Each structure stands twice: as C-alpha cells, then as structure tokens.
Amino acid sequence: MRVAEKIKHDGGMPAAVPAQPSAEASVPAGMRRRRAVNREGLEAGKRSTRTILWILLAASLVLYGFPFLYLLLTSFKPPIDTIAVPPTILPKEWTLVNYVNALGRSGVVASIINSTQTAIISTLLSLLLAVPAAYGITRYKTASGRVFIMAALVTRMVPPVAIGIPLASMMASAGLADTPIALSIAHTTISLPLSIWLMASFFEAVPQDLEEAATVDGCSRLGALWRVVIPVVSGGIAVTAIFAFLASWNEFLFALLMTAIRSQTTPVVIANFQTQFGLDWGSMTALAAVYSIPVILLTLLLQRKIVAGMTLGAVKG
Amino acid sequence: MRITDRRFALYLMTPAALFLAVFVAYPLFRLVADSFFRISPVLGGPRDFVGLDNYVRAFASEAFMGAGWRTLAYTLVVVTLEFALGLGMALLFTTLGRKSQVWRTAFLYPLMIAPIVAGLLWKFLMIDNFGLIGTLLHQAGILSDPNQIGWLSNPDIVLFSVAIPDIWLTTSFMCLVLFAGLQNIPGDLIEAARLDGARAPAMLFRIILPLLRPVIAVALVVRGIDAARAFDTILIQTNGGPQSASETMSLLIYRTMIRFGDPGLASAMGTIYLLAMLGIAFFAVATIWRPGKDS
Numbered sequence: 001m002r003v004a005e006k007i008k009h010d011g012g013m014p015a016a017v018p019a020q021p022s023a024e025a026s027v028p029a030g031m032r033r034r035r036a037v038n039r040e041g042l043e044a045g046k047r048s049t050r051t052i053l054w055i056l057l058a059a060s061l062v063l064y065g066f067p068f069l070y071l072l073l074t075s076f077k078p079p080i081d082t083i084a085v086p087p088t089i090l091p092k093e094w095t096l097v098n099y100v101n102a103l104g105r106s107g108v109v110a111s112i113i114n115s116t117q118t119a120i121i122s123t124l125l126s127l128l129l130a131v132p133a134a135y136g137i138t139r140y141k142t143a144s145g146r147v148f149i150m151a152a153l154v155t156r157m158v159p160p161v162a163i164g165i166p167l168a169s170m171m172a173s174a175g176l177a178d179t180p181i182a183l184s185i186a187h188t189t190i191s192l193p194l195s196i197w198l199m200a201s202f203f204e205a206v207p208q209d210l211e212e213a214a215t216v217d218g219c220s221r222l223g224a225l226w227r228v229v230i231p232v233v234s235g236g237i238a239v240t241a242i243f244a245f246l247a248s249w250n251e252f253l254f255a256l257l258m259t260a261i262r263s264q265t266t267p268v269v270i271a272n273f274q275t276q277f278g279l280d281w282g283s284m285t286a287l288a289a290v291y292s293i294p295v296i297l298l299t300l301l302l303q304r305k306i307v308a309g310m311t312l313g314a315v316k317g
Numbered sequence: 318m319r320i321t322d323r324r325f326a327l328y329l330m331t332p333a334a335l336f337l338a339v340f341v342a343y344p345l346f347r348l349v350a351d352s353f354f355r356i357s358p359v360l361g362g363p364r365d366f367v368g369l370d371n372y373v374r375a376f377a378s379e380a381f382m383g384a385g386w387r388t389l390a391y392t393l394v395v396v397t398l399e400f401a402l403g404l405g406m407a408l409l410f411t412t413l414g415r416k417s418q419v420w421r422t423a424f425l426y427p428l429m430i431a432p433i434v435a436g437l438l439w440k441f442l443m444i445d446n447f448g449l450i451g452t453l454l455h456q457a458g459i460l461s462d463p464n465q466i467g468w469l470s471n472p473d474i475v476l477f478s479v480a481i482p483d484i485w486l487t488t489s490f491m492c493l494v495l496f497a498g499l500q501n502i503p504g505d506l507i508e509a510a511r512l513d514g515a516r517a518p519a520m521l522f523r524i525i526l527p528l529l530r531p532v533i534a535v536a537l538v539v540r541g542i543d544a545a546r547a548f549d550t551i552l553i554q555t556n557g558g559p560q561s562a563s564e565t566m567s568l569l570i571y572r573t574m575i576r577f578g579d580p581g582l583a584s585a586m587g588t589i590y591l592l593a594m595l596g597i598a599f600f601a602v603a604t605i606w607r608p609g610k611d612s
Contacts, residue, residue: 136327
C-alpha cells in the first residue's frame, strides 16, 4: 500500500517533467527545452500565500469566463428580453426559439456547410503543402530552406485587406468567383506559413537515425518520409491540422471580400444579421453559440496537443 | 540516377513556395502596381498612370494619418495590456503549480472563438441602454447612470473599448507562451536568488524577465502584427465610428477600396501600411530580442 502510494506520488509530481538523460541524448533539439526544469522553483510555499493566489485565480477565471456564459444565457431568453432595459443575467423564461429562428433563416444552414467545407479543403491543402516543405527545410539544412522559412514568416505580416481584392479578381478570372475552393485557397495563405513553422518544429524533434535506418533497409528518401517519418509525427500533423482548421473556420475578412451568396460562411452571416434584420440579438447570440461550441469542445478534448503546438514555435525562439 | 539531397529538398519545398508566390507574392505585386494608377471602380474602366500621386494623396489625407496613429495606439494598448495580464496569469499558474492545470486549460477557451463572435459578444456587453456592464456598474453604485460611460458611442474612449474583445481573445495566447517560457527557467537559479535574499520584484525584473526575453520578443511581435491588422472585432462593434474615432488602418483601406471605390489610393495606403509593419516588426525583433547579447 505504502509503496503503491509512493509510486503514485512520484508519478504525479514534478518528476513527470523531463530530466531523463536518455531522451535528451537522442533528441538534441529537445535539450534546450527540457534541461534542468524544476517546477518547484517558482511555486509558492506558504499556505496563506497560496490561498490568496487561489482566490485571485478564481476571480480572474470567473471574469474571463463570464462573457461567453452571458452570450449563452442570452441565447435562451425570449427575443424581446434580449434587449430589455435593464438587462438581466439569467433568462426569466428559458426558450429555444432563438435557435429555431436563427437556423430557420435562409442561408444559415448553408453557411455552416460552406464553413465546414472551406475549412476542410483549406486544412488538407495546407497540410499537403506544409508537410513536405517543412521536412525539406528541417532535414536538409540548405540555404534555400533558410530563405524559404524566413519568407514564409514575412507572409504572416501581409494584411489580408491588402491582398484580398487582387486575390478575389484573380479567382474571378480563373472562373472560381464565389466558390468554397477560392475561399479555402485564400485561407491557406494564412494557415500555410503557420503550418510550415509548426511542422518544422515537429520534424526537428525526430532523430535522424530513423530515416538512415530506413534508407539502409532499401527505402527511398520519399519512402522513408512516407513510411517512417510521417507516422512518427502524426501527432504533430494533427495539431497543425487543428490550427489550420481553426484559422479558416474563424476567418472573416477574406470571406467578406470573396464570397457572395453561394459560398458565404457563417462569420459573414453573423455580421450580416446586424444590418439585414435590425437588432435581432437573440438569433445572433444563438448562431454565435452554435458556431463556437463545437470548436470549443473539440479543442478542449484535444487540449494537451494544442498546448504543445502553440508553445513549440514561440519557446524554441 | 539518384538526385542530390539538395535538389530533393528543393523539390519538397517547391509546391509550397509556388503556392505562396502565386497567391501571396503576386497579389502583393498587383497591390504595389495598382498604387501607381488612378483606377476607376467600374470593372474594365479606365486606368491612368499617375506616378506617386496616390502616395501624395494618402499622406495629405487626414483620414489616413488619423488611422495610422489610431492603429499604433490600438496596437500598443492591446499588446501592453495583454502582456501584463498574460504575464500575471502565467505567474499565477506557475506559483500554484500542477494543481491549477485544469484551470489553465479552461483559460484557453477564448482562443477558439471567432473574432467576429467576440466582437459581437462584447458589443452586447458594452452597448448603450441594454448593455450589461453599464447596468452592473450602475447597480453597484459606481455610475449614476448606466449610460454614463458610452463605451462605444463616446469618440474619446471608443478606440480603447473596441480593443477589449481583442485583449480578451488573446491574453490566453500570451499566458500560454509565457507560461511555457517560465517552465524553462532552471529551478536552481530561482533557488540561488532566493538564498541571496531576492524579493519578489527583484526576482521578476532581474531574473525572470531577462531570462524570458526571447519568448517575450516572439510573443510581442506575433501579437503586435495581429493587433495592427485588427479588422473583424472593430467592424462588428462600431464599423469605425463614431466620427471615425475607431477607424484603424485595415478598416480605412477596406472602406477606401469598397465603399469609396478608389482602388488606387487604397493600394497606396496598403503598401505604406505593409512597409511600416515590416519596419516596426524588424525593429522590435532587433531591440527586444537582441540575439547574441544574452550570452
């Protein structure tokens, strides 16, 4: 019993953090990140301090979480109560009528389908281009690779409003005006640099011996990439896919500039609610909730991986 | 017939490079080219070469200079507050240790929300008459009238009000990145400082912040670029108003292009805007990061 408890104790403690020499030896890139971490270094010791800190944390979380909660609560109010003066936090009467109204409006369901379609195409396109490129950059450290990753970073600075119009007219001359394909290409211009950056960090952590062993066994370089390396970084690919998906799902400006009726995505529809239907806050909040909750749930489910992905690029510096 | 490694790497990069060339570099080239023409908004309308005239008009226009200063102020406010709040939260999570992990995850949720939804949501909280914030402050006895502040209708403060959703959305990102950076600070360094009798402020300013510098540089630059491009949250909250008091550069360019139908002038503005952003970003990286000076 006591032994079991001790093991459990050790397993759950800061020891779970790194400091395994074997892992460090085989993954040189990981060393900088993992060296001599001691979670206890900054942890507060005194009980009174900790209590105050917990109260502070609870207060910030309540403040931080409240806006979205209020949106949800509002979406369940009867439409007329959403603009009551003074407003109330809780609905006096719970109803789903806003959801029925919002989803029943013409074009709303179609826009959700468009958003999904666009995000999926853009994610696939982004991965298809980013995975080989990132591999080429990290595995063969050529001068062109260094130039390319810098260029990819600079594209991050390009304001969408600056290239949106020329891009839209290019798509129109290619006969792709107002299609999910055109919009997903535009969204890929946003997600591709990020995907390359993320995938490069993941490939960096794969030991080179892996492909060497594969090529010795008679694999071609492409074969080694496909059969050996890709399976190893599949977790990284999943993270990159989530980011590319979110970038497209939540994007508004390109969607505003490049879509009309056929391929309109939900963010544009939400914005249009304002002008088209006056102040229908009930339907707006309901649609916003419908659009946000699936991605919030998805990302909470996969949070571990996402956290890893988000911090990777920045922390490696 | 085995191709060299160098060539193989090049082949791997080619599709992505071509994509970026066609869909980013070429539209950018079109933007810069358009900035030298006066273009009729009608499709196939006249297109006259006017040299630098659009640039002269841009710099002479009050709207453009105003939007430039507002964009700068907006970016500074957003990034400063986000950094302060994000660092505070990251320190809180670090000092509380593993037990706060679940809450750290919960803290991430705004990152998944579309900016347009965030803008809508905060507009709903701050709007005159039925906005909740004014009402709550009134009920708490802080304001004599729920509409006293006029978050989104008072031109003097609207630029800061429209920044709130942006801050709310991405403080999580700051917190996450800084938290990860904090985990990398060697524990013995902190121990040593503590044995030397360093107090909390000294610990923060002398040890933690200098060690975090590369992380801070990346986080500030990434967020600064995003904030300088802010569009969705402002458009849905105020559409740049009242009296253009919240009109930032993205909104002005959008309006010049779409509403006023002057693509030539809009392109000149876009070109200046892009060059300014590149300049500031490189300057920021060079000063905050100071690579090579650390060790």
